[in-house]
Amino acid sequence: xxxASIAIIALAAFSSQAFAAExxxxxxxxxxxxxxxxxxxxxxxxxACQFGTVYLPDLSQYxxxxxxxxxxxxxxxxxxxxxxYDVAASGYCTANKIQAQ
Numbered sequence: 001x002x003x004a005s006i007a008i009i010a011l012a013a014f015s016s017q018a019f020a021a022e023x024x025x026x027x028x029x030x031x032x033x034x035x036x037x038x039x040x041x042x043x044x045x046x047x048a049c050q051f052g053t054v055y056l057p058d059l060s061q062y063x064x065x066x067x068x069x070x071x072x073x074x075x076x077x078x079x080x081x082x083x084x085y086d087v088a089a090s091g092y093c094t095a096n097k098i099q100a101q
Contacts (some may be wrong), residue, residue, distance in 0.1 A: 018086040018087055018089070019087055020084065020086055020096070021045070021046055021084070021085055021086075021087055021093075022082065022083070022084040023041070023043075023045050023046050023082065023083050024082045025043075025080045025082070025101075026041035026042070026045075026080060026082070026083060027041060027042040027043065027080060027081075028040070028041060028042075029041055030053075031071055031075055033059065033068075036055055036057070036059055036064070037055070037059055037064060037067070037068045037071075038053045038055045039053070039054050039056070039071055039095070039098075040052055040053050040054075041081070041083070045085075045093065047085075048091055049085070049087065049092070049093035050091045050092055050093070054083055054085045054093045054094070054095050055092070055093065055094050056068060056095050057094060057095070067095055067098045070098050070099075070100055071100075079100045079101050080101045081098060081100050081101070082097075082098070082099040082100075082101075083095060084096050084097035084098070
């Protein structure tokens with residue numbers, strides 16, 4: 001009985017954890033703020049992110065504001081971007097690194 005309980009708890013913990021993904025050479029198709037910043041790309045993301053969107057962390061944080069500034073600059077000049085993000089079990093994707101070419 002104890003083993004079954006431990007196995008169920010371990011499975012629940014594993015299934016709710018996030019994993020990381022990175023998509024390179026993407027063209028920004030949408031960029032905005034709704035509660036927090038978000039980015040969408042023409043080619044789509046390799047993971048099934050909700051609404052085809054990767055959200056930025058809380059924009060009150062310096063790193064999130066820096067990501068948004070980089071995305072705006074990249075979109076303005078038509079640069080390709082690399083988006084690294086975490087995918088939650090819910091399908092909600094949150095950026096952890098943005099690079100522009």
